[in-house]
Amino acid sequence: MIIVLKPEASFEHTERLLARITAAGLKALHMPGSERVVLGALGDERVLAELHLEGDPMVESVKPILAPYKLVSRELHPHDTIVRIGEVAIGGPVFQVIAGPCAVESRDQIRNTAMAVKAAGASALRAGAYKPRTSPYGFAGHGPSGLSMLREVGDELGLPIVTEVMDTADLELVAAHADALQIGARNMQNFALLRAVGKVRKPVVLKRGMSAKIEELLLAAEYLLAAGNEQVVLVERGIRTFETATRNTLDLNAIPYIKQRTHLPVLVDPSHGTGVRDLVIPMALAAAACGADGLLVEVHENPAVALSDGAQSLYPAQFEALMAALGPVVRAVGRQM
Ligand code: PEP
Ligand code: MN
Numbered sequence: 001m002i003i004v005l006k007p008e009a010s011f012e013h014t015e016r017l018l019a020r021i022t023a024a025g026l027k028a029l030h031m032p033g034s035e036r037v038v039l040g041a042l043g044d045e046r047v048l049a050e051l052h053l054e055g056d057p058m059v060e061s062v063k064p065i066l067a068p069y070k071l072v073s074r075e076l077h078p079h080d081t082i083v084r085i086g087e088v089a090i091g092g093p094v095f096q097v098i099a100g101p102c103a104v105e106s107r108d109q110i111r112n113t114a115m116a117v118k119a120a121g122a123s124a125l126r127a128g129a130y131k132p133r134t135s136p137y138g139f140a141g142h143g144p145s146g147l148s149m150l151r152e153v154g155d156e157l158g159l160p161i162v163t164e165v166m167d168t169a170d171l172e173l174v175a176a177h178a179d180a181l182q183i184g185a186r187n188m189q190n191f192a193l194l195r196a197v198g199k200v201r202k203p204v205v206l207k208r209g210m211s212a213k214i215e216e217l218l219l220a221a222e223y224l225l226a227a228g229n230e231q232v233v234l235v236e237r238g239i240r241t242f243e244t245a246t247r248n249t250l251d252l253n254a255i256p257y258i259k260q261r262t263h264l265p266v267l268v269d270p271s272h273g274t275g276v277r278d279l280v281i282p283m284a285l286a287a288a289a290c291g292a293d294g295l296l297v298e299v300h301e302n303p304a305v306a307l308s309d310g311a312q313s314l315y316p317a318q319f320e321a322l323m324a325a326l327g328p329v330v331r332a333v334g335r336q337m
Contacts, residue, residue, distance in 0.1 A: 001042075001062055003017070003041060004059070007035060007036050013058050014058075017058075018039065027042040040065075042070050063075075071222055072222050073262060078263070081265065083233050083265055084231070085098075085233075091233075091265030094123075094337070095293065096295075098122065098125070099122040100113060101313065103141050104146035104149050107152075111156075113301045114159060120322075121323045124160045125157070126163065127150055128146075128308075129144070130165065130170060131164070132187070139307040139308055147174065150178075161180075162181075163181070165183065165193070166193075168193055181200065181202050181205070182204075183220075184207050185208060185210050188212055197224060197229065198226065201229070204224055205296070206220060206221055218234075218261070233266070235266070236266065236273070236292075238272055247274060247312065252268070252290050254266075256290055267296050268295055270297065271298035271309065280312065280314055284297065297322070298314065299315075323337075
């Protein structure tokens, strides 16, 4: 429920209303604006109705939040949220490109790839030390030593690092190394992980599940915000459809849809979205054109020998070409590189 107060509502009156909302077992939000104060009340709709806030003399209007997600909705929070990963602002005027190999494979591999993406203009480095693999025999990442290599290279090159956390048992260690925590597609509805990550004061990069509806992605983000973490970046990374020509179907409809309904920034991952190296650049440009706040792109110093996702990883020279091609598209839609 969104409760708009009259301009003459006093501080004390506002405090009393917030206390009433809290006492009813609801989550109370205080959103002072330049002209008037807006309150939020989240929780059981029946309890909300019983409060009869519309009858309060200092309440101008009471409006239900129609979407099932509340804290992530634009209804409650009209202005864009800017998420900071290190010094990098996601969701502001600058289109941000986060790049790196699928996995940290060795010190040389992560360092060489990081140097290449930095030279081409990437603003953050992303690689996995814990990899969710379909087969139990696939390379599942180096774990703690992968985290250390990633942190060292990030520090050396001055790039913030993003890496996936798959399990609550690893959360403390991953959070101690990373500038942002990725929750992967397979864990988008791991509610225990969402609740735990929601309590950490680190930005989160939340990927859409491969069979998740947009509403489910936004409700997964709601878990993070409800647990207290408002620094959430959403990622469209392709969904499973009947189409098998590509690894996934990159749902670019989701970008303007999400931007219209939520205040959270959204990135596109054209690497997992297509699974095909030669489709990454065109879909990355399309992502910029349709209003994404940036990209998550896989780049490998030598994709031919990558231990995971080589077929969708760009060669460094292709990444450089992508960065050059993005400029005019990004500017055409009113953003900056
Ligand atoms: C990844 O980012 O390398 C990854 C495993 O992605 P997703 O969770 O989107 O499949
Ligand atoms: Mn990958």
